[in-house]
Amino acid sequence: MKQLSPVNQHCGIARSLEVLGERWTLLVVRDVRLGVTRFRDIRERLGIAPDMLADRLAKLVDLGVLERRGYREEGARAREEYVLTPAGEELAPVLVALQAWGDRHLPNGLTPGSRTVDASTGEPVHVGFVDAAGQELGLDRLRVERVPAEDVPAA
């Protein structure tokens, strides 16, 4: 990732956005997470051009976020679907945090298309900051610290 500025090389946000920071990429991950695993179904949901979707899927496979899995419906030829890898599963907090922000700050009156719940109770869960003991902390309880790096000029 030589194209990142010195500061950005130290930043996991920058490195993540370098590979995920394009609208379609995370929406493909969203759809696969929702169980929409086949090319045609993803394409129809996103309204994306086939060549662009093929490009994003290949990129996500290369990145280790999705993997291809063969399936065959009776009487049809073998096809491939896409499933999340463990690294893909771990994008869940990113997706759900984006969903919550959009529902709160960009409302459009429509019902959300999915929700994430506690599997044992069916109750909704949300994304938040948690301390080492597993207790949620509000935004007003946090402090952000910059960590100086010797190879980066202070700004």
Place this chain on the structure above:
Amino acid sequence: MKQLSPVNQHCGIARSLEVLGERWTLLVVRDVRLGVTRFRDIRERLGIAPDMLADRLAKLVDLGVLERRGYREEGARAREEYVLTPAGEELAPVLVALQAWGDRHLPNGLTPGSRTVDASTGEPVHVGFVDAAGQELGLDRLRVERVPAEDVPAA
């Protein structure tokens, strides 16, 4: 947001990425969150062209994520800096979830440039899923449910 497909209109992720899903946009929010509030300092950290940074800052102000605030250093003319609005503060879980994912799945051997801590103890915090009682739930405790909408074709 007429350009979104019917499925995506229901999706807070899609609406958020429509306005934030471009690499520089979230990196600008990151920098302001870290206290880098002045145009020249942000530009130097990001290595971004001035006209592109001006465009992203204007967009974030229009969106209600940043606001401009005047300041004047002794003997200098009045200038503007940028601060987070409450909606901007609420992007913290998105940013820290992206940071954690990048540090874990896109490591490059460099130290992270910032960390988010419990302001009262200085101990690190992380982003996770939390139930209504404020208790963290692991990814293996979750279920994702699709919510059918009458105006969207099932895929």
